[in-house]
Amino acid sequence: MNTVILLGLVSFFTDISSEMVYPLLPLYLTAGLGAAPAIVGVIEGIAESLASLLKTFSGYTSDRIRRRKPLAILGYGSATVGKLFLYLSTSWSWVLVGRVVDRFGKGIRTAPRDALIADASAIGQLGRSFGLHRALDTLGAVVGITMAYFLFTHYSGDYTRIFLLSIIPGVAGVGLLFLVKEKRNLRGSGKVRFLTGWKRLSPDLKAFLAVVFLFTLGNSSNQFLLLRAHDLGFQPADVILAYLFFNVVYAVSAYPAGRLSDRIGRRTLLVSGYLFYGLVYLGFSMAGSTIHVWGLFAVYGLYSGLTEGVEKALVAELCPVESRATLLGIHASLVGIGLFPASVIGGLLWTFVGPSAPFYFGGAVGILAALGMFLVVPGLKPKACPA
Numbered sequence: 570m571n572t573v574i575l576l577g578l579v580s581f582f583t584d585i586s587s588e589m590v591y592p593l594l595p596l597y598l599t600a601g602l603g604a605a606p607a608i609v610g611v612i613e614g615i616a617e618s619l620a621s622l623l624k625t626f627s628g629y630t631s632d633r634i635r636r637r638k639p640l641a642i643l644g645y646g647s648a649t650v651g652k653l654f655l656y657l658s659t660s661w662s663w664v665l666v667g668r669v670v671d672r673f674g675k676g677i678r679t680a681p682r683d684a685l686i687a688d689a690s691a692i693g694q695l696g697r698s699f700g701l702h703r704a705l706d707t708l709g710a711v712v713g714i715t716m717a718y719f720l721f722t723h724y725s726g727d728y729t730r731i732f733l734l735s736i737i738p739g740v741a742g743v744g745l746l747f748l749v750k751e752k753r754n755l756r757g758s759g760k761v762r763f764l765t766g767w768k769r770l771s772p773d774l775k776a777f778l779a780v781v782f783l784f785t786l787g788n789s790s791n792q793f794l795l796l797r798a799h800d801l802g803f804q805p806a807d808v809i810l811a812y813l814f815f816n817v818v819y820a821v822s823a824y825p826a827g828r829l830s831d832r833i834g835r836r837t838l839l840v841s842g843y844l845f846y847g848l849v850y851l852g853f854s855m856a857g858s859t860i861h862v863w864g865l866f867a868v869y870g871l872y873s874g875l876t877e878g879v880e881k882a883l884v885a886e887l888c889p890v891e892s893r894a895t896l897l898g899i900h901a902s903l904v905g906i907g908l909f910p911a912s913v914i915g916g917l918l919w920t921f922v923g924p925s926a927p928f929y930f931g932g933a934v935g936i937l938a939a940l941g942m943f944l945v946v947p948g949l950k951p952k953a954c955p956a
Contacts, residue, residue, distance in 0.1 A: 573702060613908070624905065652732055796919075817870065827878045880900065
């Protein structure tokens, strides 16, 4: 558990860095640089899709070389460098470069880091471990967004100063990562195959990954939620507070959800989380006042707490140990690959149909995915990973 806590602290500082920047980007792009909402969707889609593709590759590489930590260090370091490009940006193309470098880092680090967590955890405590990591990670987001709000209001909307200051906690996170002790002589004697050999995977895992991919097609960037809040009358500083509220709920719910999933299984929490997502997006499509938005951000935080750590724990349970990082990378890739078409579609729907359109679309897909999780993935019963 010491490894899990230390990795949680690494993510804590890294998320302070990232979330000092993230809620400001849609406002910086549209109000500061004059970019259209469609450009916001394209930037996020390209950056997140790159990260998604790299997650599988980095996971496979980690399994092949039986090492996790060097790839994690490269990934966290790259994310910190990406903030420098945001500080230097004078047009949306610079923001694109900064986001690509940042997401390159996320793509490289995610699967090896998640494998480090799984390697350090007992099978019966995977939900607890991933829930604790998500809680610490999201607590960093809470601190980062609070700092973004303070700095944004204190420096009268000086975006670039905030981008520069965000580099400091990123460097601290990379430094802590060097203290992590990697488990050597990993269990598992099977040959590591790219994509792990689809036929060898658990039927439950195959069905689960298919439903996850369906869900991602309606899961556009969170930045559209922030733009929607602004469209409904939130001032820029209030948008930051709303995003902070979402992360507080997420941080509070992630660890209890992980522990609960160890006791009652994963499916109930995942079905509930997907359903909450669908209802939240439908709510954003119909919201008519700022009061509605606060409640919707709270339920959206609950959706994240119920699903993100629980999904990782489930994959770690159902996969062959020798290909654990690869499978965690594939899951992370599927989660993100759909973000490119989802974000582009969201931007186009917003621009050419109206601000409510992307949320009707996302809500429908979320509810359909909840139904799929309930019907298509009947058991989701953990199985001991083969030695």
